[in-house]
Amino acid sequence: GAVVSQHPSWVICKSGTSVKIECRSLDFQATTMFWYRQFPKQSLMLMATSNEGSKATYEQGVEKDKFLINHASLTLSTLTVTSAHPEDSSFYICSAGQSPGTQYFGPGTRLTVL
Amino acid sequence: QQQVKQSPQSLIVQKGGISIINCAYENTAFDYFPWYQQFPGKGPALLIAIRPDVSEKKEGRFTISFNKSAKQFSLHIMDSQPGDSATYFCAAKVRGSNYKLTFGKGTLLTVNP
DSSP states (O other): OOOEEEEOSEEEEOTTOOEEEEEEESSSOOSEEEEEEEOTTOOEEEEEEEETTSOOEEOTTOOTTTEEEEEEETTEEEEEEOSOOGGGOEEEEEEEEETTTEEEEOOOEEEEEO | OOSEEEEOSEEEEETTSOEEEEEEEOOTTEEEEEEEEEOTTSOOEEEEEEOTTOSEEEETTEEEEEETTTTEEEEEESSOOGGGOEEEEEEEEETTSSSOEEEOOOEEEEEEO
16 A cells, blocks of 8 residues: 555656656645655655645745645645756656655655756 | 754665664654655655654664654664665644655665675
């Protein structure tokens, strides 16, 4: 149990375009999901906390207008990178929270902006 | 300010040996301590977790030792195998928080055959 999927697993886009990444909890409902960014050989950097039915809470320094997060249902959260630029290229990982305090992570999405 | 300090940054162990990764924290409001294993290009996977009212938890070859007074916890991998080669992250959750975790910087473990 506790499986989280992400789609797509990798995406290449042109500078200036927008990219949407989906995160789904497959076998449980998640009122809270998280979006992380990870640079090579570094730890996980929390971008935002996504709560079902309410606005996401962004970490300091993360542009909420650039990284749009929507958590419309108990099993789906989306991250949209708007007007992507090469510096947005990274590995994006979502997770879903489940009792008693664990996060289950998706497989990640590799974004490359040309 | 790094709230969870993880060491070492990298570790090389021979097959069959014991791998030990340590984490230390300052925030006494932490009440849940999971460890994650991450292979290159993959998302982290929950390995094992412990609460501070328990001093040790074992699952197969993986053991967490927890020292509440010292505010330290460690992951022990017994009989380490080449397939255990990965990056390991310790983490901690604040009591009452909504699943939000604070992560250590990670340890790259290499198990030589």
